[in-house]
Amino acid sequence: xxxxxxxxxxxxxxxxxxxxxxxxxxxxxxxxxxxxxxxxxxxxxxxxxxxxxxxxxxxxxxxxxxxxxxxxxxxxxxxxxxxxxxxxxxxxxxxxxxxxxxxxxxxxxxxxxxxxxxxxxxxxxxxxxxxxxxxxxxxxxxxxxxxxxxxxxxxxxxxxxxxxxxxxxxxxxxxxxxxxxxxxxxxxxxxxxxxxxxxxxxxxxxxxxxxxxxxxxxxxxxxxxxxxxxxxxxxxxxxxxxxxxxxxx
Amino acid sequence: xxxxxxxxxxxxxxxxxxxxxxxxxxxxxxxxxxxxxxxxxxxxxxxxxxxxxxxxxxxxxxxxxxxxxxxxxxxxxxxxxxxxxxxxxxxxxxxxxxxxxxxxxxxxxxxxxxxxxxxxxxxxxxxxxxxxxxxxxxxxxxxxxxxxxxxxxxxxxxxxxxxxxxxxxxxxxxxxxxxxxxxxxxxxxxxxxxxxxxxxxxxxxxxxxxxxxxxxxxxxxxxxxxxxxxxxxxxxxxxxxxxxxxxxxxxxxxxxxxxxxxxxxxxxxxxxxxxxxxxxxxxxxxxxxxxxxxxxxxxxxxxxxxxxxxxxxxxxx
Numbered sequence: 001x002x003x004x005x006x007x008x009x010x011x012x013x014x015x016x017x018x019x020x021x022x023x024x025x026x027x028x029x030x031x032x033x034x035x036x037x038x039x040x041x042x043x044x045x046x047x048x049x050x051x052x053x054x055x056x057x058x059x060x061x062x063x064x065x066x067x068x069x070x071x072x073x074x075x076x077x078x079x080x081x082x083x084x085x086x087x088x089x090x091x092x093x094x095x096x097x098x099x100x101x102x103x104x105x106x107x108x109x110x111x112x113x114x115x116x117x118x119x120x121x122x123x124x125x126x127x128x129x130x131x132x133x134x135x136x137x138x139x140x141x142x143x144x145x146x147x148x149x150x151x152x153x154x155x156x157x158x159x160x161x162x163x164x165x166x167x168x169x170x171x172x173x174x175x176x177x178x179x180x181x182x183x184x185x186x187x188x189x190x191x192x193x194x195x196x197x198x199x200x201x202x203x204x205x206x207x208x209x210x211x212x213x214x215x216x217x218x219x220x221x222x223x224x225x226x227x228x229x230x231x232x233x234x235x236x237x238x239x240x241x242x243x244x245x246x247x248x249x
Numbered sequence: 250x251x252x253x254x255x256x257x258x259x260x261x262x263x264x265x266x267x268x269x270x271x272x273x274x275x276x277x278x279x280x281x282x283x284x285x286x287x288x289x290x291x292x293x294x295x296x297x298x299x300x301x302x303x304x305x306x307x308x309x310x311x312x313x314x315x316x317x318x319x320x321x322x323x324x325x326x327x328x329x330x331x332x333x334x335x336x337x338x339x340x341x342x343x344x345x346x347x348x349x350x351x352x353x354x355x356x357x358x359x360x361x362x363x364x365x366x367x368x369x370x371x372x373x374x375x376x377x378x379x380x381x382x383x384x385x386x387x388x389x390x391x392x393x394x395x396x397x398x399x400x401x402x403x404x405x406x407x408x409x410x411x412x413x414x415x416x417x418x419x420x421x422x423x424x425x426x427x428x429x430x431x432x433x434x435x436x437x438x439x440x441x442x443x444x445x446x447x448x449x450x451x452x453x454x455x456x457x458x459x460x461x462x463x464x465x466x467x468x469x470x471x472x473x474x475x476x477x478x479x480x481x482x483x484x485x486x487x488x489x490x491x492x493x494x495x496x497x498x499x500x501x502x503x504x505x506x507x508x509x510x511x512x513x514x515x516x517x518x519x520x521x522x523x524x525x526x527x528x529x530x531x532x533x534x535x536x537x538x539x540x541x542x543x544x545x546x547x548x549x550x551x552x553x554x555x556x557x558x559x560x561x562x563x564x565x566x
């Protein structure tokens with residue numbers, strides 16, 4: 001446990017030692033701000049029944065997730081393998097699983113940190129709307145749990161990609177490809193139009209876009225929760241196996 | 250017994266890095282693994298530090314198996330890999346604290362030990378500096394401090410002085426020698442004087458095998474030519490030649506002209522003979538002039554070159 005906490009803290013800290021952390025946060029803030037401006041624009045137009053979070057989702061949300069996830073996670077293992085610190089790390093009395101979980105946790109915390117400006121935007125809007133109750137806390141909570149679960153999937157995929165290689169660029173590309181796959185799944189299901197047939201159904205289940213839409217609308221679907229968590233565990237499990245592979249390769 | 254390795258082998262896809270290696274290291278010894286690049290030194294050390302498992306054979310550290318009791322072994326080992334990888338973005342004290350906590354030390358113990366190793370490695374004044382900004386010599390000290398921070402019984406150092414300037418090498422060597430008082434040290438190197446100066450015992454490796462294991466002195470003795478002499482004498486050439494040829498104690502000689510009227514004679518005595526007084530008497534008797542008389546000691550280097558020279562090269566010579 002001590003090793004896990006120590007490692008998590010060190011990993012989290014290393015986001016802020018380098019410029020990468022600040023660039024990602026800056027980029028995410030820009031995206032969030034941009035979406036917020038678009039949201040305000042829309043609110044000034046015709047009245048709508050959509051919750052704020054759902055309108056926000058139409059902005060840069062996916063752009064931020066797709067691009068930030070590879071950048072956040074690419075360093076995790078690839079840099080340590082490249083610089084050789086992986087060897088000093090693995091010769092201390094820590095288990096492979098502690099290392100995987102610590103790195104994943106650090107990435108996830110950073111990712112959630114990245115979404116704080118959104119909370120600021122909504123608070124600000126609520127303040128100026130003077131009690132018009134634009135958004136109830138439950139919907140906001142549901143939207144944030146959606147962000148969290150999507151984060152679990154994308155961060156764990158990034159962990160796996162980073163563990164596979166010692167080149168950060170390659171890690172980023174693999175993780176981007178996996179992320180893009182999940183993102184596009186829903187759109188690929190579109191042309192298959194009917195809900196019949198295994199292909200369309202599978203793609204719909206995997207589609208993180210429609211799942212996130214549900215969460216933003218305030219619908220907490222257990223299927224989505226289970227899907228995101230199992231996918232996350234699956235990727236983390238694979239990451240652990242990749243680390244272990246040095247023992248039998 | 251600190252390290253007990255028996256019949257250890259490690260093969261990477263089709264390539265045998267270590268072949269059937271066995272050796273023991275007693276508590277308190279400083280042992281040097283010596284060999285050319287690719288001899289299997291690093292692989293052996295990685296196995297001992299539980300980074301990779303062996304393909305076959307067993308290795309124990311302090312009586313614990315490196316494969317089945319890896320966690321316990323890691324607690325007892327301070328390992329500094331080749332090229333001394335560090336986190337360049339951290340500060341010295343912060344890094345050592347991080348490493349100490351990772352190795353399971355409690356909070357107050359961490360503070361105590363970090364202070365101790367900072368002093369021990371001469372890093373007190375650098376403790377707040379960023380590792381990436383340190384000179385290579387100081388980085389090496391940080392690596393050593395990291396290896397020492399949890400007071401391991403065994404310290405494994407892979408090429409600890411590589412890439413340092415002579416002054417830095419000297420200070421790191423002194424540090425290693427000091428470590429030998431309280432810890433067992435296993436270090437690898439392909440620099441001979443280093444091993445000769447710091448180690449009680451040397452294991453010479455080539456192509457994954459141990460070719461020789463002994464003290465540096467014994468290895469030199471084993472070469473058996475300790476009485477090799479160089480004499481520079483001014484004398485008529487012919488007279489000198491006949492003189493050497495007729496000397497019964499001399500096994501072999503070579504002559505070459507030196508500056509002035511001197512000749513440089515390399516003399517190999519028959520086993521066990523000390524030629525120096527004989528030569529001195531000879532020179533006095535003949536009225537020659539002698540300006541140098543010295544004994545060439547075979548350094549470990551010759552033992553090493555003899556043992557580690559690839560066979561093809563040997564044939565060519």
